[in-house]
Amino acid sequence: MINCWSWWWKVENNRDELARTILTIFVPTLVFLWYIYTVPSTQYGRTRLPPGPYGLPVFGYLPFLSSNLHERFSEMAHKYGPIFSLWLGSKLHVVVNSMDLAKVVVRELDQTFANRNPPITALTITYGGIDVAWSNNTQWRKMRKLLVSQVLSNSNLDACQDFRVNEVRKTVRNVYAKMGTKVNINEIAFDTELNVVTSMLWGRGDFGGILDGFREVEFKIVELLGEPNISDFIPMLSRFDLQGRQKETQNQFEKLDRVFDHIIEKRINLNSRKVGGAVDVRKDFLQIMLELKDQKDPSTPIDIDQIKALLFDVLAAATDTASTMVEWVMAEILKHPDVKTKIQEELTEIIGMNNIVEEYHLPKLKYLDAVVKETFRMHPPLPLLIQRCPDESCTMGGYTIPKGSIVYMNIWAIQRDPKNWINPLEFKPDRFLDQKLDYSGNDLKFLPFGSGRRICPGISLGEKMLMYILASLLHSFEWSVPKNEEFELSDEFGFVTKKRKPLVAIPSQRLVDAKFYF
Template sequence: MNMAADFAHGPCGLPIVGYLPFLREDLHHQFTELADKYGPIYKLWIGSKLWTVISSPSLIKEVVRDHDTIFANRDITVAARISSYGFNDIAWSPYGSQWRNRRKLFVREMLSNSNLEASCNLRKDEVRKAIKEIYTKELQKEVTTLLHKVEEITEDTIDERMKNPSNKTEAVEATKDGRTDFLQILIDLMQEEDNKKSLGKTQIKAMLINILAGGTDTSSTTIEWVMAELLCHPNVMEKVQNELDKVVGLNNIVEESHILKLEYLDAVVKETLRLYPLGPLLTPRTPSQSCTVGGYTIPKDSTVFLNVWFVQRDPLIWENPLEFKPERFLNNTEKMDFSGNNFKYLPFGSGRRICAGLPLAERMVRLILASLLHSFKWQLSEGEKLDMSGKLRLTLKKKIPLRVTPVPRLSNIELYE
């Protein structure tokens, strides 16, 4: 019986190889063009593998909410197997009891509010070190490649958080249970009797890679896209800096306590991730059994893409969708946030496989952006032209790295010390 006999239509391919020879590097753009032609759900064969592309909020809801358990598995790739030490992490491991246990440990223990609050001073120190270095380089008229600098901040913060207990900060020492860093937390959890089946050395290595990839890559790429849009729209950058001057002041430095008051900066981040979601097709899913979505059969073990790029730029959903307009996220009556509960806006996914590292990434992105924009005016380096095209790899990055020149905007030099 052909399980796909009643399935959605889609582009024709060639015998044996299917549509494979026609795939482009900019898969999100190609899938969007095909959605314009074939509608919100269509199929294409890649060799003997069936791919399904879904490009509407209502059908995405069927996948991530109505049939979330069936679609809880990731599509298996060789690269994923290697990077996850044989699917022993959070991002790629199959859905089941061991995945649930590991994710619970990851979210409740490692990225709990108490642990993130405990490392507040650490994040602050690393950001201040970076601000000082940028200021020093500015005096020497050195050009900053923004992505590399942000990667250094996030990597240093996470590396420091992973060090042994002898490197505690005062804030971390004050934590309730005394566990001071990600690695120590995982080691302690591994030694608990209830966790021995789901957490060993291999799982710890895989989960630390999740933290590094999620905390560093997600944060640095988001910040680069935000800064690029602000350089495209200097009036928006001015509004962000006016808000910072009002909330933080010109004789102070940015603290995490300021972040929740920076509503316009928050809207700028959300609008940037609407236009440039880091995973424009999210991570492909594969159903554990045949399932009906939108009246069509999706066979077991096929590959399903959720085209967030299309949805978040759909003119039927968003007014002037290609316009960068942070104001659309102010007075947010539709509750457009990163929780994945509004299927028109899913930059970090939805359902039980939503990005587990989101709490850390949110804090890092807002703190770094606020500090960079509060401390400096930013302009394109001499001879640079702003190119907003992207390249899709594991995440959607700028095709041409952003090269910028910072200009100090605080009169008190001691704030750069």
């Protein structure tokens, strides 16, 4: 039985309870306004919308969605077909659940579906939607070009190799000091990623502990991005912020903005003290962006808020998503001892027990790469990706997709579809040894980073860091699950879908000589 209200209305505090009470009392008024201003059944006349369930006046199908949307949408696809639509509040949502229809979105009509419809929380945290993830059209192209050319180019990633090496080895030292005790896998991966990325973005200057507590702030932001907000579904109520989502997002945004202001101000002050050309240092991303801002080049106009929005994009994608995947991969490895054994055999053969992992080893670790890809297949961090919004009405699968509707690609379903995969519910890394699939999105049955023009631009950095951290942790240590603790692999849906119960594991020394840990 469906647990009504379970997805879109999690009662977590008194304000949530009060907001639900207010809505319940004023439902008759809302129904009346709904009939006056927006009647979904007639809004698009006689256009042939994808099939889908009926909903309630005002609320649409909102009260009937269970907590794990990716799983619920997969169940609905069995009833309504590979494409279906549903009204959530006053907005039409379309869900694509098959590889063939995903091809229409990211290939045939890629430009039509390239826009976003940002929720209020996303607009708040990204300075009005001026970043890469949520911006549209010209703004998106400009920001993506800056990000790719100045941070994520192959030459820049190669130049930042020392950052990755130093931080991963520091992590190994830290874990070595905790051997025999419980270690939170997500936490150590997050800290490693954060140190690498901040070094790339603004260098290793002394910022006085400004990033203390950043993990908690970012986790809360990502949580808010994934929480349903009645203000998004029924815009006439947005001014009231009934669930307090916008207020809480604004609080987290102000914390984040203070961090960026502090770092940017410190860099500007440092620049002003330099004598022209006297100091020769490698320019990081922030320095390059500030110089572009000061040049006021009409071909690449950029202001401080746009710089901050880009900083947030890189930080969020390279830390929260990557650390989540390190946790999922380690969980699957600990769940499957035979997989763990094969990985260790490969590490011993390629690297040796009298050596440490170097980046040049990574392309040779074919089985570990297959394990990572199989984990992405079964646990995509964004199971519905980021929603798309067609800028004009179009046809897909014989149905009309109206302009302005919100379109999800359920890659969780596509990557578990028995039409695409043999025994899709089994964790079988060998399937990626038999077929050479990568993260480019060219093969539409495997889309963990999306595909088309809105594909994630940070794939190269993410892949390097994920493989390097995992190889180093698995080569340097034996890992075991604490005794008398339940081990499970259930997930919790959100903007980034995480492991419901954080993974803790106990490391012990694997390499013979302790010198390899220092």
